[in-house]
Amino acid sequence: MNKLVLLVALPLITAFLLPVINRVSAFAGRWSGPLILLISSVLGISLWSQLGDSAVAVQLGGFRPPLGITLYADQMAILFAVAASLGTLLLWPNGGEDPVRQSTLALILAASGSGLALSGDLFNIYVFYELVAVVSYGLIAAKATSGSYAATVRYLVVSSFGAAMALTGIALVYQATGTLNLAQLAQLAPTHLNTVQGLAAFVLMLIGFGVKAELFPVNTWVPEVYATAPARISGLLAGVVSKLALLIIVRLLVLVFHQPEALTVMLVLGIIGVVSGELAAWRARDFKRMLAFSSIGQLGIMFIAFAIPGKAGIFAGLAVALHHLVVKPALFLLAERWSGSLSSLAGAAKASPLAAALFILLALSLIGVPPLPGFWAKLLVLLELSQQAQPLYYLGAFVILAAAALEANYLFRVASRFYHPEIGQPTAATHRMPELARASLLTVGLAASVFALTPLAEQIEGIAAQAADAAHYIQTVNPETQP
Amino acid sequence: MDTGLILYTAAFGLILIGSAGIVLSTHLVRTIFGIALLEAGANLLLLLATYRDGSSAPIIVDGRVPAAMADPVPQALVLTAIVIGVGILALALSLALRVQRAYGTLDLREVRQRLEQDIADDAGIDLPSSSDAPQALLTRKGSQA
Numbered sequence: 001m002n003k004l005v006l007l008v009a010l011p012l013i014t015a016f017l018l019p020v021i022n023r024v025s026a027f028a029g030r031w032s033g034p035l036i037l038l039i040s041s042v043l044g045i046s047l048w049s050q051l052g053d054s055a056v057a058v059q060l061g062g063f064r065p066p067l068g069i070t071l072y073a074d075q076m077a078i079l080f081a082v083a084a085s086l087g088t089l090l091l092w093p094n095g096g097e098d099p100v101r102q103s104t105l106a107l108i109l110a111a112s113g114s115g116l117a118l119s120g121d122l123f124n125i126y127v128f129y130e131l132v133a134v135v136s137y138g139l140i141a142a143k144a145t146s147g148s149y150a151a152t153v154r155y156l157v158v159s160s161f162g163a164a165m166a167l168t169g170i171a172l173v174y175q176a177t178g179t180l181n182l183a184q185l186a187q188l189a190p191t192h193l194n195t196v197q198g199l200a201a202f203v204l205m206l207i208g209f210g211v212k213a214e215l216f217p218v219n220t221w222v223p224e225v226y227a228t229a230p231a232r233i234s235g236l237l238a239g240v241v242s243k244l245a246l247l248i249i250v251r252l253l254v255l256v257f258h259q260p261e262a263l264t265v266m267l268v269l270g271i272i273g274v275v276s277g278e279l280a281a282w283r284a285r286d287f288k289r290m291l292a293f294s295s296i297g298q299l300g301i302m303f304i305a306f307a308i309p310g311k312a313g314i315f316a317g318l319a320v321a322l323h324h325l326v327v328k329p330a331l332f333l334l335a336e337r338w339s340g341s342l343s344s345l346a347g348a349a350k351a352s353p354l355a356a357a358l359f360i361l362l363a364l365s366l367i368g369v370p371p372l373p374g375f376w377a378k379l380l381v382l383l384e385l386s387q388q389a390q391p392l393y394y395l396g397a398f399v400i401l402a403a404a405a406l407e408a409n410y411l412f413r414v415a416s417r418f419y420h421p422e423i424g425q426p427t428a429a430t431h432r433m434p435e436l437a438r439a440s441l442l443t444v445g446l447a448a449s450v451f452a453l454t455p456l457a458e459q460i461e462g463i464a465a466q467a468a469d470a471a472h473y474i475q476t477v478n479p480e481t482q483p
Numbered sequence: 484m485d486t487g488l489i490l491y492t493a494a495f496g497l498i499l500i501g502s503a504g505i506v507l508s509t510h511l512v513r514t515i516f517g518i519a520l521l522e523a524g525a526n527l528l529l530l531l532a533t534y535r536d537g538s539s540a541p542i543i544v545d546g547r548v549p550a551a552m553a554d555p556v557p558q559a560l561v562l563t564a565i566v567i568g569v570g571i572l573a574l575a576l577s578l579a580l581r582v583q584r585a586y587g588t589l590d591l592r593e594v595r596q597r598l599e600q601d602i603a604d605d606a607g608i609d610l611p612s613s614s615d616a617p618q619a620l621l622t623r624k625g626s627q628a
Contacts, residue, residue, distance in 0.1 A: 123560050130567050137574060146585030147601035150594050153511065153578040160518045160571055161505050167525040167564060168498060174557060175532035227602045286606035341608040 003043055004058050004073050007081050008115040010040050015107035022100045033103040037089040037110055044082035044114075051075065055466065057120060057183075057477040070181060070477055072120035076318070076467040080247050083325060084113030087240035090438055091232040091329060093139060102142055109135045109236070116244045120477060122170050122180040125248055129166070129209065132241060133159045139236075140229040151228040155221040159211050162218055166208025172201035173256070183477035186255040186470050193256060202257040203265060205249075212245035214238075214299040216273040223280075226292035226332075231339075231435070234288070235332030238295045243321050246299070250306055250314060255470050260309075267307035267392055271399050273300025278403040282410045287338045287345065290410060291331050294366070297403055298324050304396040305381045312384045315464035319377040322460070323446075327362050327374070330442035333435045334359055342414060349418040352430045356418045358443045363411040365446060368404050373449050376457070378404065490531050497524025511582065511589040515575045522568040526561045533557055 014036045022029025055074035062068070073081075088110040093102040112131035119125045137159075141152040174180055176197055177188045185193075193201070211218045226234040253262060277296030284290040302324070305317035334355050338345055349356035365374035378400065385397040449456055466472065497520050504517025533554035541552040583589055586597050603609060 123563075127563060127567070130571070134571065134574065137578070141578070141581075145601070146582075147598055147605065149578060149581040149585055150598040150601070153575065153582050154591075154595070154598070156571070156575050156578060157505060157514055157518065160575070161502070161521065164498075164501070164518070164521040164525045167522070168528055171525060171529035171532050171557075174529065174560075178533065178554070180556075180560075224598060224602070227605070228598075285608050286602075288606070289602070339606060341606050344607055 002058065003047060004056065004071055004118065005060070007040050007044055007047075007085070007118065008071075008111050010043075011036055011085070011107045011111035011114070015104045015111065018104045018107065019100060029100055029103075033107050034089055034092055036107065037085050037092075040110070040114070041082055041085040041089060044078055044085060047073065048075065048078045048082065051078065053462065053466065055472065055476045069124060070120035070183065071118045072182070072473065072477060073118055074466050074473075074476075075463040076247070077117045079463065080117035080244055081114040083240055084117060084244065085110050087236060087325075087329065088113070090441075091236045091239075091333075093142065093230060093232055094434070102139065105135045105138045109139070109241075113240065113244050117247060120182050122173065122182060122185070126163070126166060126170060129212070129245070129248070130163055132212070132244070133163065136233070136237060136241065139233045140225055142230055142233070143228065145228065148228040151221070151224040155225050158218055158221050162208045162211030164208075165204045169201040169204030169208060172197055172204070176201075181477070182251065182255050183474045186474050189256045189258065194259065198257060199259050199261055202252065202259070202262045205252060206262075206266065206269075209245045209248050210269070212237075213242050213249065213303075214273070214277075214296050215303065216269045216276065216300070219273070219277075219296055222296055223284075223289045223292040226295070227286070227288045231288075231332050231336035234292070234335075235329035238292070238332065239325050239329035242295075242299055243325055246302060246306070246317075246321060250317070250467070253306070254314070254468055255473060263307045263309060264392065266303050267396060270300045270303030270307060271392075271396055273297065273303060274399050274403050275300075278406045282406050284410075285343075286341050287414070288332075288335050290342070290414070291328070291335055294407065294410075295324075295328055297407070298328070298366070301378070301381065301400055301403070304400065305384070307396075308384050308388060308393070311464050311468040312387070314468050315461050316377075316381040316384045318460050318464055318467075319380050319457075323365070323374050323377045326442050326446050327366055330358070330439045330446075331362055331366075333439040333442075334362075334431070336435050337431045342417060345414065345417050346420040347418070352436075354440070355431045355436060356415075358436075358439055359418070360415050361443055361447065363415060367407045367411060371450055371453075373446060373453070376453060486536055487531070487534055490527065490534065494524050494527040494531055497521070497527060500524075509591050511579050511591055511594065512576075514591065515572065515579060518575065519568070519572055522564070526564050526568070529557050529564065530561050 014032060018029060018033065021032055051073065055072065058071040060069040060071065088106050093106050109132060112128045112135065115128040116125060116132060119128060137152050137156055140155065141148050170180065173185065173193065176195070177185060177192045179185060179188065206215065207218055214222050226238065274297050277293050277300055281290050281293035281297060284293055302317050302320050305320055306313050308316060338348065365372035368375040368378040382397050382400060385393045501517045501521025501524055504520060505514055508514045508517055535551055535553065538551035538553040539549045541555055579589060582594060586594055588594065
């Protein structure tokens with residue numbers, strides 16, 4: 001099971017060797033990055049099939065659980081580790097001034113993303129999270145325009161604030177328990193962290209990790225960054241990195257923080273996120289910022305879903321998250337050539353009919369039109385919300401429904417503009433082949449999942465059941481503990 | 484007053500001052516200093532997590548075990564956190580330099596205004612005029628164009 005370590009180590013080593021490799025052979029420098037990511041994706045998928053319903057924990061260096069560094073892999077962790085590798089491979093940065101440096105950063109992003117998903121230790125999570133942040137600053141600023149520098153520095157300020165908040169939360173946890181190993185924390189949490197201090201630690205970490213997950217008060221960077229960064233990087237941040245941050249929060253909720261107030265905080269912030277994000281997207285007048293704001297809204301729905309206690313919440317949340325993981329990168333890939341204002345997109349369907357058709361399919365799924373997967377994901381969230389006794393959950397359900405109406409309004413407005421007869425000169429450009437091919441691949445995957453809905457839902461339910469089982473986690477990491 | 488209390492006050496004070504600096508400051512370099520202060524506070528808090536008055540390093544010398552030993556784990560963690568913090572500080576300052584070269588200012592309100600303008604220009608839409616937009620900036624922008 002030491003192959004697990006390779007998921008993190010392989011891209012990391014290659015990243016630092018890349019400048020050397022490139023000096024020897026430019027061809028090898030260009031292709032070794034994607035090749036390594038392909039290998040680690042295959043590795044991850046083979047681990048997934050080996051694992052089945054069980055989970056494994058690897059103690060790095062052979063130190064016993066509370067002392068050493070733990071990597072924990074259940075289905076959810078491997079799923080997101082593979083998503084990090086595969087997502088980076090698919091959205092491999094192209095163009096820009098210095099391809100080698102960008103490749104290096106992309107490899108580190110894949111490595112630290114996998115590390116974030118697999119890590120079983122709070123401090124390692126913090127380190128990997130900072131690594132993801134630093135790497136993404138470099139990738140965002142890759143366009144080297146004045147706007148991209150300004151957006152990056154403003155993002156850096158918010159992100160550093162969040163990281164310091166998370167570190168403060170970690171300090172509070174360590175103060176109360178004396179450990180940062182998640183399995184040991186799970187054992188100590190009922191007696192040591194069921195306090196105001198524990199709740200404060202959770203809120204601090206929620207704000208900290210919420211920066212990447214586009215949580216309401218710390219998401220000011222989202223529209224600026226997605227409007228100025230390369231389209232592929234926007235897709236990567238909105239699609240993959242945000243889900244990794246969400247995964248951390250879910251892990252913390254399952255294992256460490258059991259206070260009902262913690263869920264309420266998340267629910268309220270999620271509701272505000274949906275309302276503010278969707279309203280802003282409705283008002284947006286350019287394609288990229290519309291997508292950015294709609295991404296805030298979608299992440300808000302995930303926060304609402306994960307605020308449902310127990311396995312049901314994780315099931316519903318995972319369904320929405322996986323759907324968004326596929327749809328948003330595809331939309332950003334299409335956005336690369338539609339960066340202009342929405343009114344300049346009139347007649348775009350004539351210039352690139354395939355792109356317009358893909359957009360409409362993705363938009364329909366995003367809104368939640370049956371039988372597309374987005375509908376089932378949203379239906380699941382609404383059904384689970386309606387089972388809850390608290391009125392706040394009904395508010396969540398209402399907000400999600402209202403948001404769907406808003407989404408339909410602004411996405412159809414764009415779609416109708418595509419088929420509008422052009423006035424004057426056509427301004428929308430045709431899409432480049434690589435972007436179109438990647439977007440098609442994602443869309444075909446999305447459409448194909450319609451035919452495998454039942455097995456897919458059972459699979460996701462299995463993942464959720466495993467992820468929601470804290471005793472299973474403790475037992476796997478530390479087999480000597482008494483159940 | 485015991486040392487622990489003073490140190491805790493200092494840690495939370497630094498966190499408060501740093502956060503206030505980030506939120507309230509309009510100058511980019513001061514905001515970056517706010518981040519540095521905030522990180523210092525968080526690091527101090529992490530160190531204090533297992534602070535015990537009068538404890539010594541957990542090293543056994545000549546077979547004698549010290550009466551009170553400090554937990555070495557937070558010290559190792561803080562070392563990592565400090566290194567990360569210094570790296571980010573350097574990155575932030577170099578980015579601030581780039582922003583200064585691009586926009587000729589480090590005032591965050593102006594930077595934000597120019598950034599909005601850049602994004603709007605890029606998309607080919609005109610910026611919605613807002614009542615709280617600094618008038619001086621708008622006219623200067625006009626004279627440059």
